Amino acid sequence: MIQTQLAVLGAGPGGYAAAFLAADRGLDVTLIDSEPVLGGTCLLRGCIPSKTLLHVARVLHEVEQLRDGWGIQYGAPTIDIAQLRARKE
Numbered sequence: 001m002i003q004t005q006l007a008v009l010g011a012g013p014g015g016y017a018a019a020f021l022a023a024d025r026g027l028d029v030t031l032i033d034s035e036p037v038l039g040g041t042c043l044l045r046g047c048i049p050s051k052t053l054l055h056v057a058r059v060l061h062e063v064e065q066l067r068d069g070w071g072i073q074y075g076a077p078t079i080d081i082a083q084l085r086a087r088k089e
Helices: 013-024 040-044 047-065 081-088
Strands: 006-009 029-032
Touching: 006 013, 013 029, 013 040, 040 047, 047 081
Parallel strands: 006 029
Antiparallel strands: none
16 A cells, blocks of 8 residues: 555646645655556647647648749658658657
């Protein structure tokens, strides 16, 4: 059995910030999360991973715009979806 002064449930941005603040103030803190790494849903599965995909889409769009009036020609991109998903992870 673990004994602690404060148990913080969830290691997302709010949880780990609360745990660090409490520890800085001298409390014995235990941070509890179902994931093996800190970060929460946004970092691990939501906001950050989707930003990876949005970045790729934006870059592809910007490159496509170079065709109009810039004198740059190139072939259509090929996308290795498995590699892109691995990068996102």
